[in-house]
Amino acid sequence: MLRWRIATALILAPVVLGALLLGRWTVLALVLVVVALAAYELSQALNPLPFTAALGAGIFPVALTVPFGAGGVLGGVVLVLPWTLLCLAGRPEARTLRALLALMLMALWVGAPMAMAALIVRAEDGVILILIAVVGPWVSDSGAYFAGRLFGRHAMFPSLSPKKTIEGGLGGLVLTMGAVGVVGYYALGLSPLQAVLAGALVSVFSQSGDLFESLLKRMMEIKDLGNTLPGHGGMLDRIDSLLFTAPAVYYIFLLV
Known part of the structure; x- marks a missing residue:
């Protein structure tokens, strides 16, 4: 297990460093990839949570930091509420309290912190x-x-x-x-x-x-x-x- 952890870390470290050296837009792209993978994992763990719903919940806080800076983090989290309604309205099997809470979790636990990571690079x-x-x-x-x-x-x-x-x-x-x-x-x-x-x-x-x-x-x-x-x-x-x-x-x- 430790061997695999070290090998994975040795692969991830150059990716992170390379993104930092290439600039803020590369970091933003890397952040979006991480959010997409996290959304996929959460949708699989909390099936039938739709992947697209989880993806939007994570991406909105990150995307809105581009035009609005720090204020975009809160705006993105708030935007998840109508997004949740849009995604779950036509999916009766997904309209559960668990799915609703999962989308809030995706926005607050993943989206907002990753948006702050993208903001830090710009400072x-x-x-x-x-x-x-x-x-x-x-x-x-x-x-x-x-x-x-x-x-x-x-x-x-x-x-x-x-x-x-x-x-x-x-x-x-x-x-x-x-x-x-x-x-x-x-x-x-x-x-x-x-x-x-x-x-x-x-x-x-x-x-x-x-x-x-x-x-x-x-x-x-x-x-x-x-x-x-x-x-x-x-x-x-x-x-x-x-x-x-x-x-x-x-x-x-x-x-x-």
Whole structure:
């Protein structure tokens, strides 16, 4: 499993870096691809949720950031309401509370955070910030994995993720504080305290995103939301932390 995770990461990393080097429109295209894969996985996991309905719910917040910036995120989420009516009106088999809530989830959990990821790239130092949002969870996961393997004794949330330990979580927190702290201090000009606190928040939100998806999978009684990425499950299993860290980075670095 670890071998497949590393191999997939080695493939994904150049794709992300290449998109960043090519500019904001390439990043936007990559974001739309990720949203489309996430919509497909969610529609399969929550059948008979129509794929087109899930796709629109995820894309609207991203698409509206192009002409309207940050205001487009909220506008896109609100637009999902009439879109839901349009998509489900002619599909009696899909008119369920589960499908309705899934579309709201797609907009709020996937669409809005990915829209913020697209916005981050457009900001000053945007490449560094999006790398913090993307790589920060990888650092946190690595620290948590190895600290958990070496020192893990106490389960963090056994009913959600039995393998996660408090010691592992602290290991991820410390490693991310160090990594993001160095980048924040030297590349972004933050004070040492600001840089370390930013790293701590990235790790906390990263681990929260992972636990949130674990909660969803427990509720749906499934192991993975997809199988498109060997060793990682599906796209949603890979970006679960990013969906929490992208908004965190947006507000921590751009607004504060």
